[in-house]
Amino acid sequence: MLTKMNPMALPVVERLRGLKAHWEGKTIAGEFEADGERFERLHIALPGMLFDYSKQRVDAEVMKALVEWARTAGVAEARDAQFAGEAINETEGRAVLHAALRGEAEDGFQVGGVPVMPDVLAVRERMLQFADAVRADGGITDVVNIGIGGSDLGPEMVVRALRRSCSGPRVHFVSNVDGAHLESVLNGLDPATTLFIVVSKTFTTQETMTNALAARRWVADAQGDEAVGRHFAAVSSNVPLAAEFGISEERVFGFSDWVGGRYSLWGPVGLAIAVAAGSASFRELLRGARDMDRHFQEAPLESNAPVIAALLGCWNVNFWGFSSHAVLCYAQDLSRFAAYLQQADMESNGKSIGRDGTRVDHATGPVVWGEAGTNGQHAFYQLLHQGTAVHPADLIAFKAPLSSSEDHHRKLLANAIAQAEAFMKGKSRSEVESGMRAQGKTEEEIARVAPHRVFEGNRPTSFFLFDALTPHAVGQLIALHEHRIFVQGVLWNILSFDQWGVELGKELASSVLKDLEGGQMARHDASTTALIQACTPLR
Numbered sequence: 001m002l003t004k005m006n007p008m009a010l011p012v013v014e015r016l017r018g019l020k021a022h023w024e025g026k027t028i029a030g031e032f033e034a035d036g037e038r039f040e041r042l043h044i045a046l047p048g049m050l051f052d053y054s055k056q057r058v059d060a061e062v063m064k065a066l067v068e069w070a071r072t073a074g075v076a077e078a079r080d081a082q083f084a085g086e087a088i089n090e091t092e093g094r095a096v097l098h099a100a101l102r103g104e105a106e107d108g109f110q111v112g113g114v115p116v117m118p119d120v121l122a123v124r125e126r127m128l129q130f131a132d133a134v135r136a137d138g139g140i141t142d143v144v145n146i147g148i149g150g151s152d153l154g155p156e157m158v159v160r161a162l163r164r165s166c167s168g169p170r171v172h173f174v175s176n177v178d179g180a181h182l183e184s185v186l187n188g189l190d191p192a193t194t195l196f197i198v199v200s201k202t203f204t205t206q207e208t209m210t211n212a213l214a215a216r217r218w219v220a221d222a223q224g225d226e227a228v229g230r231h232f233a234a235v236s237s238n239v240p241l242a243a244e245f246g247i248s249e250e251r252v253f254g255f256s257d258w259v260g261g262r263y264s265l266w267g268p269v270g271l272a273i274a275v276a277a278g279s280a281s282f283r284e285l286l287r288g289a290r291d292m293d294r295h296f297q298e299a300p301l302e303s304n305a306p307v308i309a310a311l312l313g314c315w316n317v318n319f320w321g322f323s324s325h326a327v328l329c330y331a332q333d334l335s336r337f338a339a340y341l342q343q344a345d346m347e348s349n350g351k352s353i354g355r356d357g358t359r360v361d362h363a364t365g366p367v368v369w370g371e372a373g374t375n376g377q378h379a380f381y382q383l384l385h386q387g388t389a390v391h392p393a394d395l396i397a398f399k400a401p402l403s404s405s406e407d408h409h410r411k412l413l414a415n416a417i418a419q420a421e422a423f424m425k426g427k428s429r430s431e432v433e434s435g436m437r438a439q440g441k442t443e444e445e446i447a448r449v450a451p452h453r454v455f456e457g458n459r460p461t462s463f464f465l466f467d468a469l470t471p472h473a474v475g476q477l478i479a480l481h482e483h484r485i486f487v488q489g490v491l492w493n494i495l496s497f498d499q500w501g502v503e504l505g506k507e508l509a510s511s512v513l514k515d516l517e518g519g520q521m522a523r524h525d526a527s528t529t530a531l532i533q534a535c536t537p538l539r
């Protein structure tokens with residue numbers, strides 16, 4: 001059980017407040033000028049990955065205090081409790097052991113004293129054999145993953161990220177209950193050569209079941225009822241419900257309730273990834289994540305990438321008051337990474353009740369958002385550079401070309417590196433004025449326009465530079481964030497592994513659905529009633 005002590009009340013937090021006040025007179029660029037060793041001090045190099053946080057508003061003293069905070073807050077103990085299979089998901093009474101899904105036999109993970117690896121490995125082998133068989137068969141040209149949230153975002157993001165390793169059938173994703181999503185995917189597919197994977201931890205999610213039933217009708221109408229079994233597979237921790245849907249046992253892949261939906265892509269939920277990229281790439285993905293797990297468990301706190309990333313995030317949220325966090329991937333193939341991370345982060349740490357059951361009085365999870373670079377540069381970077389609020393950002397880039405064009409890649413990298421520099425350096429009034437003078441502008445125009453062309457700079461960023469966008473790197477990247485999110489939950493004294501905040505909307509949607517279907521109108525406020533009536537003009 002995690003301690004109920006509030007890490008925000010530790011004495012070191014007061015010291016950090018003082019250090020922040022002291023930092024207000026400084027700039028990141030100024031710190032680089034004052035300290036020739038700054039980059040050396042403020043980066044972590046791991047195999048295939050560089051994490052440069054020297055462009056954050058920190059220095060050696062701040063980092064020392066932040067690490068002391070992690071130490072006194074019991075981050076290492078909490079991490080060990082997670083890996084020991086303790087029921088740290090307290091409100092649901094469950095362990096949190098997604099690390100076991102990428103584990104090996106010698107890792108010896110246990111839940112409640114029961115070893116879990118034999119079962120995990122058996123399901124992994126069965127699922128990978130199924131994936132490779134679908135790839136080898138040739139009779140299936142298209143695979144449609146039907147799921148939502150964690151049963152969609154992770155697999156979809158990874159399939160896109162591994163585009164260059166994908167050689168299997170085309171893999172599509174349907175999540176939205178808006179029928180347009182299913183319709184647009186099915187358009188152009190042949191029921192005779194399409195396989196559906198219904199992915200739902202609970203196998204009760206309205207969107208997924210609605211889409212799955214519609215897909216089943218689509219197959220049955222074209223191929224007959226008896227064809228349904230050949231065209232469906234299911235992934236769930238509710239195996240009996242999956243079987244009830246009519247999917248035969250050997251095509252149902254189960255997982256345990258100690259795997260949270262948003263942390264589940266490493267097991268059978270990743271079936272679509274394995275079908276698209278093959279079992280060898282899937283195993284590489286797991287290896288990358290497991291390497292990050294080892295690093296998280298073994299590296300000292302001060303050189304532990306997930307811990308440092310977590311501390312920097314809290315430093316920006318709680319001490320500087322920055323309420324959002326931008327994720328800027330300089331890789332088109334990572335175009336769904338921000339969407340994936342939104343669920344992983346905001347569904348985990350978007351909480352306001354502490355572990356002792358009372359409301360916390362500090363900020364928790366920031367709004368996570370982002371878009372692939374360079375596209376974002378031509379959309380919202382204006383606000384990042386010159387808006388009144390500061391939005392810290394992670395930039396993610398890859399040394400090896402992401403396409404067959406080295407020219408494209410050099411330009412992509414140049415933009416990523418230059419943006420991080422620009423966020424930090426900014427451009428002073430005198431630099432702007434002398435530039436305008438050199439362009440022959442009049443003094444009147446310089447006085448009028450120069451203020452608009454000034455960049456304050458001093459905008460904090462971290463830069464994650466990977467050798468290449470390989471399955472291993474994707475595994476490392478995702479696992480780094482999973483652990484970073486967990487550490488932040490510990491520091492914020494909240495429970496990161498439940499998601500009660502999604503329930504109310506589900507309850508009310510089912511009540512409104514009854515109203516729309518023509519049942520007796522439930523009692524609502526005037527606005528809600530008017531909206532329901534506007535959508536049911538015949539009632």
Ligand code: F6P
Nearest residue numbers: 149150151200201202205261502
């Ligand atoms: O509504 C939120 C949620 O429960 C997520 O946590 C989960 O990833 C998603 O719905 C889908 O749930 P399931 O896999 O059970 O269909």
